[in-house]
Amino acid sequence: MICLENVAKDYETRRGRVNILSGVNLTIAPGEKIGILGSNGAGKSTLIKLISGAESPSSGRISRSMTTSWPLAFSGGFQGALTGLDNLRFICRIYGVPTEDKIAPVEEFAELGAYLREPVRTYSSGMRARLAFAISMAIEFDCFLIDEVVAVGDSRFREKCEEELFKKRGDRAMIIVSHNATYVKKHCDRAAVLDKGILHHFNDINIAYQYYNSLMRSGS
Amino acid sequence: MTERRIETKEFPLANSLRIQGRVIGALFLREVITRYGRHNIGFLWLFVEPMLFTLGVTALWTALKAYHGSSLPIVAFALTGYSTVLLWRNMPSRCIGAIVPNFSLLHHRYVKVIDIFISRVLLEGMGATMSFVVLSIFFIAIGWINLPEDVFKIAVAWTVLSVFGAALAILLGALNEKSELVDKFWHPMSYILFPLSGAAFSVDVLPPGAQEIALWIPMVNAVEMVREGYFGSQYRAHYDFPYLVIITLIVALLALIFTRIAARDLKQE
Numbered sequence: 270m271i272c273l274e275n276v277a278k279d280y281e282t283r284r285g286r287v288n289i290l291s292g293v294n295l296t297i298a299p300g301e302k303i304g305i306l307g308s309n310g311a312g313k314s315t316l317i318k319l320i321s322g323a324e325s326p327s328s329g330r331i332s333r334s335m336t337t338s339w340p341l342a343f344s345g346g347f348q349g350a351l352t353g354l355d356n357l358r359f360i361c362r363i364y365g366v367p368t369e370d371k372i373a374p375v376e377e378f379a380e381l382g383a384y385l386r387e388p389v390r391t392y393s394s395g396m397r398a399r400l401a402f403a404i405s406m407a408i409e410f411d412c413f414l415i416d417e418v419v420a421v422g423d424s425r426f427r428e429k430c431e432e433e434l435f436k437k438r439g440d441r442a443m444i445i446v447s448h449n450a451t452y453v454k455k456h457c458d459r460a461a462v463l464d465k466g467i468l469h470h471f472n473d474i475n476i477a478y479q480y481y482n483s484l485m486r487s488g489s
Numbered sequence: 490m491t492e493r494r495i496e497t498k499e500f501p502l503a504n505s506l507r508i509q510g511r512v513i514g515a516l517f518l519r520e521v522i523t524r525y526g527r528h529n530i531g532f533l534w535l536f537v538e539p540m541l542f543t544l545g546v547t548a549l550w551t552a553l554k555a556y557h558g559s560s561l562p563i564v565a566f567a568l569t570g571y572s573t574v575l576l577w578r579n580m581p582s583r584c585i586g587a588i589v590p591n592f593s594l595l596h597h598r599y600v601k602v603i604d605i606f607i608s609r610v611l612l613e614g615m616g617a618t619m620s621f622v623v624l625s626i627f628f629i630a631i632g633w634i635n636l637p638e639d640v641f642k643i644a645v646a647w648t649v650l651s652v653f654g655a656a657l658a659i660l661l662g663a664l665n666e667k668s669e670l671v672d673k674f675w676h677p678m679s680y681i682l683f684p685l686s687g688a689a690f691s692v693d694v695l696p697p698g699a700q701e702i703a704l705w706i707p708m709v710n711a712v713e714m715v716r717e718g719y720f721g722s723q724y725r726a727h728y729d730f731p732y733l734v735i736i737t738l739i740v741a742l743l744a745l746i747f748t749r750i751a752a753r754d755l756k757q758e
Contacts, residue, residue, distance in 0.1 A: 281754070318596070321596045321598065322595070322596075322598045323592070323593075323595040323596045323755075324595075324755055325752070325753050325755075336598070337598060339596035339597050339598075340596060346593040346594050346596060346597070348519060348523050350522075350523045350526070351519065351522055351523060355519075355522055358518075359515055359518070359519045360597075362511060362514060362515035362518070363511065363512055363515045363597050363599055363600060364597075364599070365508070365511050
């Protein structure tokens with residue numbers, strides 16, 4: 270279970286305190302899949318950072334009794350001077366997982382060939398994304414955070430990702446942040462719309478989309 | 490499913506420590522490979538670099554016949570003095586601004602701000618310590634300085650100064666997240682502190698009033714103690730060990746408090 274109770278987040282800026290999230294409530298049960306919709310700047314990334322634990326809320330409570338992944342396919346944590354393999358080793362060490370039996374699956378999945386042993390800064394953005402996704406699959410979690418992951422690689426690689434994530438790990442909880450209606454409809458049980466720092470919950474994804482689209486049209 | 494059932498906020502202290510140890514170890518290795526790579530002598534640079542600094546300063550002071558006011562050979566004086574400078578000066582420069590480039594690592598639930606600081610401080614401390622030990626062995630082997638009289642005393646002084654340097658580094662690193670002025674001020678500060686730190690003078694030659702003032706500076710106490718351990722009978726050391734320990738503990742406490750505040754208020758972009 271992951272539970273957000275009355276979570277608010279403010280940032281100090283040069284213009285003073287800016288409120289990003291106010292009074293967000295969200296509960297994710299094991300195996301549940303929830304989509305989060307919101308326009309650019311609605312606070313989706315902030316919400317992900319709070320759930321992943323990268324940042325702390327200004328007020329409210331976040332409790333987790335499930336292990337939570339980092340935002341999936343997120344390559345920001347890579348050290349460019351290190352090889353893909355070194356980056357994999359680092360992640361395995363952090364999570365206390367033996368690296369040796371993870372090398373082969375990552376090698377196969379990321380399709381980097383000899384590049385796995387080259388510094389990550391020499392990778393193209395597609396290669397980086399493939400490595401990031403492959404490493405994300407090397408550590409097992411109860412709940413996966415998925416931040417606009419659909420854009421990874423070509424269509425064949427996307428199919429592979431879908432297979433790994435939604436077929437092989439279909440029993441896990443997932444929080445999917447996306448603009449893509451069909452993607453969210455396909456994979457989520459319910460959806461929530463983030464608007465002006467408030468999270469509106471909908472049991473029916475279609476209704477969530479109608480609400481989201483009406484917000485878009487009214488230009489808020 | 491069992492392998493995933495390991496993480497909640499409430500797990501026992503031993504488990505937390507095990508995780509923290511693991512994370513610091515991972516960050517440490519990452520830092521070693523990132524900074525020194527696998528080219529030429531690789532991680533040996535960890536202590537070869539500070540060694541070159543110490544050797545350079547030793548050579549310079551010898552050539553200039555620098556006045557230091559004690560009967561010690563200049564090599565012995567430079568080795569004990571400059572090595573301690575590495576300890577308290579390099580650790581802060583590695584911690585100031587350490588968070589921003591590593592922010593994304595905080596997405597991994599186990600990685601905390603303090604772990605990033607500790608891994609860097611450990612690396613720097615190890616480099617300075619190995620440099621000090623290797624150079625000591627070298628100069629003793631070629632007969633330029635004698636065997637230390639009290640190795641234990643040196644180890645105690647060195648350890649306390651290491652903890653002081655680490656605490657100062659973490660405090661400055663955490664404060665720098667609040668205001669980048671810390672970065673701006675630390676450079677001139679460390680430059681001015683170098684001659685004041687006892688590295689380049691012996692407290693015994695100062696007039697009594699000045700001695701008292703000099704001993705307010707924590708590093709001076711540690712350097713004096715290292716020298717007493719090294720040269721014992723040939724050196725009249727002045728230091729206040731309890732004062733050094735108390736200051737170290739105060740700085741360490743402040744470091745922990747401000748790291749907590751920095752971690753709470755962190756933001757990206």
